[in-house]
Amino acid sequence: MSLRRLEILQWVGLLLGALVWTGQHVVGYGVTEAACSPGGTHWGIRTDTWEAVLMAAAAGCVLAAGLAAVTVVVRTREESYESPPPTGRVRFLAIAAITANLIFLVIILLDGLGSIFNVACRQG
Amino acid sequence: MAIATPPTPAAAERMERLEQIWESRPGILGWLTTTDHKRIGLLYFWTTLALFGAGGAEALLIRTQLAQPNQHVVSPQTFDELFSMHGITMIFFFIIPMTTGAFGNYLLPLLLGARDMAFPRMNALSYWIFLASAIFIYTSLFIGKAPNAGWFNYVPLASKQFNPGHNIDFYCLGIIFNSIASTLTAGQFIVTIFKSRAPGMSLNRMPLFCFAMLAASFGLLFALPALSADTTFLFLDRNVGTHFFDASHGGSALLWQHLFWIFGHPEVYILIVPAFGIATSIIPAFTQRRLVAFPLVAVAELLVVFVGFGVWAHHMYAVGMTTISMIFFAAATAMVVIPSTIQVFAWCMSFITGFARFKTPLLFIAGFIFMFVTGGLTGIMFVAIPFDQQVTDTYFIVAHFHYIIFGAAVFPIFGGMYYWFPKVTGKLYFERPGQISFWIIFVGTNLLFFPMHIVGLLGMTRRVSTYPSGLGWTAYNLAETIGGFVTLAGILLLLGNLFVSYFRGPPAGPDPWHGPTLEWTTSSPPPEYDFAVIPRVTSAYANWDPVDREADRLNLADGLLMLEHGHEQPTVTPVDGRLAEIAQMPHESPWPPVLALALALVFTMLLIGLYGVAGIMGLVCLLALAGWHSQEPPE
Amino acid sequence: MSGYSVPQSQVGRPTAWWGMTILIASEATLFGTFIGTYYYLRFKTPTWPPGGIPEPKLVVPLVMLAVLVSTTVPMRLAATAARTGRLAATRLLIAVALVVQSGYFAYEVHDFSDQLHRFDITRNAYSSIYYTLLGADHAHVLLGVLFNLWLLGKLARGFTRYRIHAVQAIAWYWLAVNVLTIAVIGTLLSARA
Numbered sequence: 001m002s003l004r005r006l007e008i009l010q011w012v013g014l015l016l017g018a019l020v021w022t023g024q025h026v027v028g029y030g031v032t033e034a035a036c037s038p039g040g041t042h043w044g045i046r047t048d049t050w051e052a053v054l055m056a057a058a059a060g061c062v063l064a065a066g067l068a069a070v071t072v073v074v075r076t077r078e079e080s081y082e083s084p085p086p087t088g089r090v091r092f093l094a095i096a097a098i099t100a101n102l103i104f105l106v107i108i109l110l111d112g113l114g115s116i117f118n119v120a121c122r123q124g
Numbered sequence: 125m126a127i128a129t130p131p132t133p134a135a136a137e138r139m140e141r142l143e144q145i146w147e148s149r150p151g152i153l154g155w156l157t158t159t160d161h162k163r164i165g166l167l168y169f170w171t172t173l174a175l176f177g178a179g180g181a182e183a184l185l186i187r188t189q190l191a192q193p194n195q196h197v198v199s200p201q202t203f204d205e206l207f208s209m210h211g212i213t214m215i216f217f218f219i220i221p222m223t224t225g226a227f228g229n230y231l232l233p234l235l236l237g238a239r240d241m242a243f244p245r246m247n248a249l250s251y252w253i254f255l256a257s258a259i260f261i262y263t264s265l266f267i268g269k270a271p272n273a274g275w276f277n278y279v280p281l282a283s284k285q286f287n288p289g290h291n292i293d294f295y296c297l298g299i300i301f302n303s304i305a306s307t308l309t310a311g312q313f314i315v316t317i318f319k320s321r322a323p324g325m326s327l328n329r330m331p332l333f334c335f336a337m338l339a340a341s342f343g344l345l346f347a348l349p350a351l352s353a354d355t356t357f358l359f360l361d362r363n364v365g366t367h368f369f370d371a372s373h374g375g376s377a378l379l380w381q382h383l384f385w386i387f388g389h390p391e392v393y394i395l396i397v398p399a400f401g402i403a404t405s406i407i408p409a410f411t412q413r414r415l416v417a418f419p420l421v422a423v424a425e426l427l428v429v430f431v432g433f434g435v436w437a438h439h440m441y442a443v444g445m446t447t448i449s450m451i452f453f454a455a456a457t458a459m460v461v462i463p464s465t466i467q468v469f470a471w472c473m474s475f476i477t478g479f480a481r482f483k484t485p486l487l488f489i490a491g492f493i494f495m496f497v498t499g500g501l502t503g504i505m506f507v508a509i510p511f512d513q514q515v516t517d518t519y520f521i522v523a524h525f526h527y528i529i530f531g532a533a534v535f536p537i538f539g540g541m542y543y544w545f546p547k548v549t550g551k552l553y554f555e556r557p558g559q560i561s562f563w564i565i566f567v568g569t570n571l572l573f574f575p576m577h578i579v580g581l582l583g584m585t586r587r588v589s590t591y592p593s594g595l596g597w598t599a600y601n602l603a604e605t606i607g608g609f610v611t612l613a614g615i616l617l618l619l620g621n622l623f624v625s626y627f628r629g630p631p632a633g634p635d636p637w638h639g640p641t642l643e644w645t646t647s648s649p650p651p652e653y654d655f656a657v658i659p660r661v662t663s664a665y666a667n668w669d670p671v672d673r674e675a676d677r678l679n680l681a682d683g684l685l686m687l688e689h690g691h692e693q694p695t696v697t698p699v700d701g702r703l704a705e706i707a708q709m710p711h712e713s714p715w716p717p718v719l720a721l722a723l724a725l726v727f728t729m730l731l732i733g734l735y736g737v738a739g740i741m742g743l744v745c746l747l748a749l750a751g752w753h754s755q756e757p758p759e
Numbered sequence: 760m761s762g763y764s765v766p767q768s769q770v771g772r773p774t775a776w777w778g779m780t781i782l783i784a785s786e787a788t789l790f791g792t793f794i795g796t797y798y799y800l801r802f803k804t805p806t807w808p809p810g811g812i813p814e815p816k817l818v819v820p821l822v823m824l825a826v827l828v829s830t831t832v833p834m835r836l837a838a839t840a841a842r843t844g845r846l847a848a849t850r851l852l853i854a855v856a857l858v859v860q861s862g863y864f865a866y867e868v869h870d871f872s873d874q875l876h877r878f879d880i881t882r883n884a885y886s887s888i889y890y891t892l893l894g895a896d897h898a899h900v901l902l903g904v905l906f907n908l909w910l911l912g913k914l915a916r917g918f919t920r921y922r923i924h925a926v927q928a929i930a931w932y933w934l935a936v937n938v939l940t941i942a943v944i945g946t947l948l949s950a951r952a
Contacts, residue, residue: 018430021434022434025434033799036446036448037802039802039803039804039805039807040801051448081418081419082329084662085326085327089326089327091328092328093327095419096422096426099424099427099466100423100427103431103462106455107434107455107459110454110459111452111456114448114451114454115452118448118451119447120446123444123445124441124446124509242777246778310781311781315774315781318777345781345785346785349786349789349791350792353789357796357887357891360887361887367882367884368884368888373884374809374810374883374884374885376800379799379800382799383796386792695774697771698771704770704771750909753925756919756921756922757921
C-alpha cells in the first residue's frame with residue numbers, strides 16, 4: 001500500500017471518530033432536551049428512534065475509523081513508532097487512533113443504550 | 125553539548141555575534157519590553173507565586189474560621205468573599221498561569237529545540253494582560269467588594285436582584301479580562317508546537333511535556349469562549365436589563381450552569397494536564413528509562429481533555445434534568461477515566477522497570493500519583509448518578525477536587541520547581557531539606573483533605589461559614605485546620621530551601637540529572653538565544669542520543685546551523701517537522717505593556733459604567749495594535 | 760553558509776495564517792455557544808418568538824446576507840493577486856470588497872436600531888439572545904472593515920512579505936466571518952419554523 005494511502009487512512013482513523021462522537025454526543029443530548037422541554041414537544045421527536053439511529057450511524061463511523069487505523073498499524077508492522085517520519089509518524093498516530101476510537105465507541109454505545117433503556121423525559 | 129568555552133575561532137566569533145544580537149536591554153526597561161520566553165516565564169513565576177500566597181492566606185483564614193464551631197473570626201459576608209476569591213485565585217491566577225505561563229513559557233521552546241515562541245511580542249502581551257487582570261480582581265478585595273457567590277458564581281445569587289453591589293461585576297469583567305491572556309497563551313503554544321520545532325522533530329519524536337501543553341492549549345482555546353459568553357450574559361443581565369437567566373421573562377438559571385460547566389469541566393483537565401507533562405519529564409530523568417507506552421501516553425494527554433468536553437453536566441446531577449439527558453454525561457464521565465488510567469499505569473511501570481532514584485522531584489511525583497489516584501477513585505464514584513446526588517454540595521466533593529488539584533497539579537509544580545531549579549539558576553538545591561519539605565507537605569495535605577471525605581458523608585455542606593457543635597464534625601475540622609498549617613510549614617521550607625540554594629547552592633552545570641530532553645544540552649541558565657547550534661533531533665529523548673549531540677558539536681566547530689544573521693529560528697512543517705523556512709523574530713517592544721494598559725482601562729471603564737469612555741479606550745487598543753504592526757520583519 | 764537549504768514546495772502556510780486560524784477557532788466557538796444558548800432558551804419556551812414579538816423577516820436578511828457573502832470573491836482574488844505579486848489588482852479588489860462591506864455594515868446598523876425601537880433588548884430572553892447574537896456578528900463585520908482599511912493603508916506603500924501574508928490572513932478572516940454570518944442568520948431565521 002502506498003504511503004499516500006496509508007497517510008489518508010491514518011488521518012481518517014485519527015479524526016473521523018473524534019468528529020463523529022462529538023456530533024453524536026451533542027445532538028444526542030440536544031434531542032433529549034428538545035423532546036422533554038415545553039418549547040420542543042410540538043416537533044413530536046421520538047427520542048428512542050433518534051438515539052438508535054444516531055448510535056448506529058456513529059458506531060459505524062467509529063468502527064470504520066478504527067479499522068482504518070488498524071490497517072495502518074498492520075501495514076507498518078516492520079517499523080516502530082520511533083522510526084523516522086513519515087512512516088514512524090504514521091504508525092504513531094494510527095496507534096493513537098486505535099486507542100481513541102475504542103473509547104469513543106464505548107461512550108456512543110453507553111449513550112445510545114442508556115437513553116433508550118430509560119423512560120423518556122422522566123426527571124432523574 | 126554544553127559549551128563552557130567555544131571550541132574553534134569560527135565558533136567563537138559566531139557565538140559572540142549571537143550574544144550581541146539576542147542581548148536584552150539592561151535594567152527595568154529590558155524587563156518591561158522583553159519578549160524573551162525565559163524572562164516572561166520568570167515574570168509569570170514570581171507573580172503566580174505571590175498570588176498563590178494570597179490564595180493560601182484565604183484558605184488559612186477559612187480553615188481558622190472553621191476550626192471550631194460557632195466562631196466569629198470573620199463575618200459570613202467576608203467568609204463568602206474568602207472562599208470565592210480562594211477558588212478564583214487558585215484556578216485562574218495560580219495554577220493555569222504557573223503551569224502554562226511559567227513552566228510552559230520557560231521550557232517549551234527549550235524542549236522543542238527552538239529559540240523562542242512563534243509570536244514573542246504576543247507572549248509578552250499575555251503576561252501584561254494577566255498581571256493587569258490580577259490587579260483588577262484583587263482591587264475588589266481591597267475595597268471590600270470581592271466576588272462573593274463562589275468561583276462558579278451561580279445565578280440567581282449572582283444576579284443584580286440578590287447581589288446589587290459591584291462584587292459580581294468585578295467577577296464578570298475580571299474573568300473575561302483574564303481569559304484574554306489565557307487564550308493568547310493557548311494560541312501561542314499551539315502554533316509554536318506545530319511550527320517552531322527543531323527540524324527532524326516529527327510528532328512521534330516530540331517530548332511528552334509538549335503533548336501535554338498542546339492538550340491544555342486546545343482545552344483553553346475551546347473552553348474559555350463558553351465562560352466568556354456566560355459572564356457576558358450575566359454582565360448584560362445585571363447592567364443592561366437583559367433576561368438570559370431570568371425565568372420570569374423566558375430565561376433560565378440553568379443556562380448559567382450549563383455554560384459555566386462546559387467551560388468548567390475542561391478547565392479542571394487543563395489544570396492537571398500540564399502537570400502530567402511535568403511528571404512525564406521527571407520520571408524518565410529519575411528512572412533513567414524512556415517512559416513506558418509512549419504513544420498511548422501522548423494520546424491519553426489529548427484524549428483526557430477532548431473527552432472531558434463531553435462530561436460537563438455531571439456537575440448538575442441534582443438540578444432536575446431527565447435521566448435520559450444525564451445518561452450522556454455519565455457515559456462520557458465513565459470513559460474519561462481511561463486515558464488517565466493509561467497514564468497512571470505507564471508511570472508506575474516506568475518506576476518499576478527503571479532505576480528509580482527518589483530524589484526530591486521524584487518524591488513529589490510519587491506523592492502526586494498517590495494523591496491523584498485517591499482523588500480519581502472518588503471521581504469514579506461520581507459517575508453513579510444516585511451516589512452523586514447524595515454527596516453533591518457536601519465536603520466529600522471538596523475532598524475529591526482538592527486531592528485532584530493539590531495532588532495532581534500542585535505536587536508536580538513543586539516537583540518541577542526542584543527539577544528545573546538547576547537549569548534556571550545554575551545552582552543545585554539542598555537535597556535533605558528538599559526531601560523533608562516533601563514529607564511535611566505530604567503529611568499536611570493528607571491531614572488537611574482526607575477528613576473532608578468523612579465529614580462530608582456525615583452531612584457537612586460546602587460553603588458554610590460555621591457549624592453547630594454536637595454533630596461530630598468538630599474533631600475533623602480541627603484536624604483539617606492543623607493539616608493546613610502543617611502544609612504551610614512544608615511550603616515555607618520548600619521556598620526557603622530554594623531561596624538559600626540560589627545564593628549558596630553548589631554549581632549545577634548543564635546536566636546534573638542526565639535528563640532526557642533538549643534543555644539539558646545547553647548551559648545553566650541557558651543563554652539568551654537558548655541554543656548556539658540548532659539541534660539535530662531523531663527521538664523524543666534527544667539528550668540521550670550521543671550521535672546527534674556529537675553532530676551538534678561538529679556543527680558548532682564548523683560554525684554551521686548557528687543562524688547568527690539576525691533573530692533567526694527555523695520553522696518546520698507541522699506534522700513531520702521538516703524545515704520550512706528561516707524566520708526573523710521580533711525582539712524587544714514597548715507595545716505589549718501599552719496595549720495591556722489600554723485594555724485594562726477598557727475593563728475599568730466598563731466596571732464603573734462609563735461605557736462611552738470604554739468604547740474610546742477600545743479604539744485606543746486598536747490604534748496600539750496598528751502601532752504594533754507598524755514594525756515589520758526585515759525582508 | 761547557514762547549513763540549511765529549503766525546497767520551495769515545503770514552505771507551507773505563514774505563521775500569520777496560523778495565528779488567524781487560532782482567532783477564528785476561538786470566535787467560532789464563541790458563536791457556537793451563543794447559538795447553543797439560542798436553542799436552549801427556545802426549547803424552554805412554548806411560543807417562539809415569545810411576548811408578541813413578530814417573526815423575523817425572510818427576504819431582506821437573506822438578500823443582505825448574499826451581499827456580504829459575495830465579498831468572499833474579491834477577497835479571495837485579492838489573496839491570490841497578493842501571492843502572485845500584483846499590487847494594483849490587490850488594492851483594487853480589497854477596495855471593492857471594502858465598499859460593499861461598509862455599505863452592508865451601515866445598512867445593518869440602521870436596521871438594528873430600527874428593530875430596537877420595535878422591540879427592546881430588555882423585553883425577554885428572546886430579545887436578549889437575538890440582539891446579542893446579531894450584535895456580535897455585526898461587531899465582527901466592523902472589525903473586518905477596519906482590517907481592510909488598515910490593509911489599504913499598508914499597501915499604499917507597496918508590497919512586503921509581511922503585507923502579502925497580512926492580505927492572506929485577512930482574506931481568511933473574511934471567509935470565516937461570512938460563514939459565521941450564514942450560521943447566525945440561519946439561526947435567527949429558524950424562528951419561523
